[in-house]
Amino acid sequence: MVPEEPAARILMVEDDAVIREATQLTLERHGYDVTTAEDGLEAIERFEKIHPDVVMLDIMLPGLDGISVCRRIRESSTVPIVMVSARGDALDVVLGLEAGADDYVTKPFDTQVLVARLRAVMRRAVSDPERPAPSAGSGVESFGDLELDREALEVRRGGSTVQLTPTELKLLIEFANNPGVVLSRSTLLQRVWDYEWGGDGRLVDVHLQRLRTKIGADRIETVRGFGYKLRA
Numbered sequence: 001m002v003p004e005e006p007a008a009r010i011l012m013v014e015d016d017a018v019i020r021e022a023t024q025l026t027l028e029r030h031g032y033d034v035t036t037a038e039d040g041l042e043a044i045e046r047f048e049k050i051h052p053d054v055v056m057l058d059i060m061l062p063g064l065d066g067i068s069v070c071r072r073i074r075e076s077s078t079v080p081i082v083m084v085s086a087r088g089d090a091l092d093v094v095l096g097l098e099a100g101a102d103d104y105v106t107k108p109f110d111t112q113v114l115v116a117r118l119r120a121v122m123r124r125a126v127s128d129p130e131r132p133a134p135s136a137g138s139g140v141e142s143f144g145d146l147e148l149d150r151e152a153l154e155v156r157r158g159g160s161t162v163q164l165t166p167t168e169l170k171l172l173i174e175f176a177n178n179p180g181v182v183l184s185r186s187t188l189l190q191r192v193w194d195y196e197w198g199g200d201g202r203l204v205d206v207h208l209q210r211l212r213t214k215i216g217a218d219r220i221e222t223v224r225g226f227g228y229k230l231r232a
Contacts, residue, residue, distance in 0.1 A: 007033040008122060011052035013043040014067065014084070015061050019107070024054075024211035025112050032118075040064025044072055054080045054122050056114075057101070059092050067099045074100035078165045080121035084109070090202075097206035103193065104203075119195050120194040125166040141176060143230065148176050154200055167192065168211050175220060175230035179223045204228075 010032045014020040017038075024034045029044055035042040035050050040061045047055065055073065059100040062220040083096035083104040093104050102121045105114055116188040139151035151170065164172065172190050176182065183191075185201040193203060208228060214218055221229050 007031055008054065009033045009035065009050060009052040010054050010056060010118065011037065011043065011046055012056045013037045013040070013066065015039060016058075023111075023114075027115070027118075030072075030115055038062075040069045041065065041067050047073060047077075050093065052079065053125070054082065054118055056082050056084060056085045056118065057096075059084070059096055061085055066112065067095050070099040070101055072097060074165075074229055078125075078163070079218050080123055080125050080166060083198050088091060093202060095198075097203065098210070100165065100210075102165060104200075121167070122168050123194065124192070143176070143179075143219065143232070144216075148172065155215065164211070164214060167207060169208055169215070171211055172215065175228070179230050179232040182223045182227045183231045185194045187227070222228060 008031075012024060012026055012027070012034055012037065012069065014023065015038050017044070020038070021034055024036055027034045035046055035052065037046045040063050043055075043061075044056070057066045057069060061069070064072075065084060070083065073079065073081065076134070078101075081101045082092070083101040084107060084108045085092045085096065085104060096104055102124070105117055105119050135220065139149060141148045143151070145158045149156070154163055155169065155172065173186065174191050185204045188204050189195040189201075208220060219230055219231055223229060
């Protein structure tokens with residue numbers, strides 16, 4: 001008999017006991033192994049102990065808020081993070097994404113939407129991005145001083161390794177697969193975030209801002225009114 005794969009581990013950080021318990025039961029019914037935390041400091045302790053596959057992190061937390069927790073996690077890990085905003089406030093969302101979150105949901109959230117978002121960020125973290133056939137027997141592509149090693153899934157700039165989150169890496173690979181081609185926000189949302197429905201363009205904008213900071217601001221060009229393209 002082939003052993004079953006272990007359930008994906010979710011660290012859910014939520015201070016509202018009713019929401020925390022109801023969401024935990026729902027996620028466990030979908031087959032996830034859920035560990036909960038009630039505040040930011042407990043979240044850091046649980047994260048270091050269980051090494052989850054994904055973190056579901058409320059922004060408004062007692063003590064250490066969700067933005068600070070996200071930044072702390074990003075200091076040592078690229079684990080997928082889905083932020084949860086109670087107000088749906090634009091500033092909350094942007095701050096969460098800028099801190100390193102991969103996606104967000106707004107309370108009250110639809111359970112199916114939440115599960116779909118969690119599955120999508122975990123797929124990006126473990127998937128083997130589509131690779132065109134390497135040229136000249138090498139899996140390394142160069143764009144000026146930027147190198148993309150498709151075999152090792154590493155990025156180097158000026159010879160130094162650039163640490164990208166799974167979402168940032170998949171975003172860069174999507175541009176590398178289409179050098180010089182203008183990609184719209186909706187196209188990137190579908191291909192990178194696996195959104196089959198309308199999504200929030202802020203996801204693209206903030207992740208591009210973070211990616212440009214790491215690989216060079218002029219590497220990805222904005223084509224106003226149409227989208228973005230990688231400078232070949």
